[in-house]
Amino acid sequence: MSSLQLEGVAKGYGSRKALDGFSLEVGEGERVALLGPSGCGKTTALRLLAGFEAPDAGRVLVGGSVVAERGRIVVPAERRGIGMVFQDLALWPHMTVRGNLEFGLRAQGVPSQERERRIHQMLARVELLEYADTNPGSLSGGQQQRVALARALVLRPRALLMDEPLSNLDEELNLKLRAEILQLQAEFGFALLYVTHDREEAFALADRIVLVARGRTILEGDPAG
Ligand SMILES: Nc1ncnc2c1ncn2[C@@H]1O[C@H](COP(=O)(O)OP(=O)(O)O)[C@@H](O)[C@H]1O
Ligand SMILES: [Mg+2]
Structure with a gap:
């Protein structure tokens, strides 16, 4: 298909x-x-x-x-x-990395514990766990790319x-x-x-x-x- x-x-x-x-x-x-x-x-x-x-x-x-x-x-x-990674990434600068990932999960009505679990798993996967509470603007270019990927993929x-x-x-x-x-x-x-x-x-x-x-x-x- x-x-x-x-x-x-x-x-x-x-x-x-x-x-x-x-x-x-x-x-x-x-x-x-x-x-x-x-x-x-x-x-x-x-x-x-x-x-x-x-x-x-x-x-x-x-x-x-x-x-x-x-x-x-x-x-x-x-x-x-469908997930999307935009040309300019379009990360939300006023939210933390965790907030960027959580936004779509909330919109989908995923319960809080399950959101937490999926965000943790995804950030661990892209090696950004230690930056969960950081704003994306202070990360390197490569890290920002991985936040954009993680934000899209956490929604499966x-x-x-x-x-x-x-x-x-x-x-x-x-x-x-x-x-x-x-x-x-x-x-x-x-x-x-x-x-x-x-x-x-x-x-x-x-x-x-x-x-x-x-x-x-x-x-x-x-x-x-
Ligand atoms: N919102 C828009 N308003 C007016 N013209 C647009 C808009 N989006 C795209 N275009 C025009 O449509 C054509 C294709 O654009 P686009 O799909 O962005 O091409 P690409 O991504 O391959 O560079 C271009 O000529 C562009 O100027
Ligand atoms: Mg284009």
Whole structure:
């Protein structure tokens, strides 16, 4: 079954078409990279999947069910089981690391003891337990990336969307975090849709690469082939 699907999706802003007849499918537990130049519609594709907007035309499916179609959101973002790591991370600066993780769990109605247990387990997993009561602004770039990952994964999403999360890091940290993402994916088994404009990053992270230009898919292939 596919985890994530865009079917013939169009999305425009004013007269500008960000996506036009765009289709994409990510299987359960599959790792797909969306590769293309700036402005080709990558972030728009993620926003439609996450549920922040509805498509002008076409359908969005998650786990085989329609979650949005032509101008209409059917299933809201918080009920899609999708995690997102934004390009600028968008951590909440006025909350502690623990608070950042707890927010989504509360919104889902997870009871307090269970929240505490899951936050503890997740922070231990990404080696941030000692920073639980720190504000994310005082952490290093790599630690902030791990907070963003932990915040998404503590909700146990079926799929994780990542929007060029490593593009502002130096090479050493970039390589380290790639390995970390691959390890977490193998452990948790979520489907990964990873957006990047960096070929090498796409090849390192994905089972399958989808090339995008001007709001359309132009080529798909497996990195080894
Ligand atoms: N909120 C918006 N308002 C107006 N134009 C937008 C908006 N979001 C995206 N666009 C335009 O849509 C196109 C695709 O944007 P985007 O999906 O962000 O591309 P990418 O992530 O590949 O760089 C770009 O031309 C961009 O300027
Ligand atoms: Mg973008």
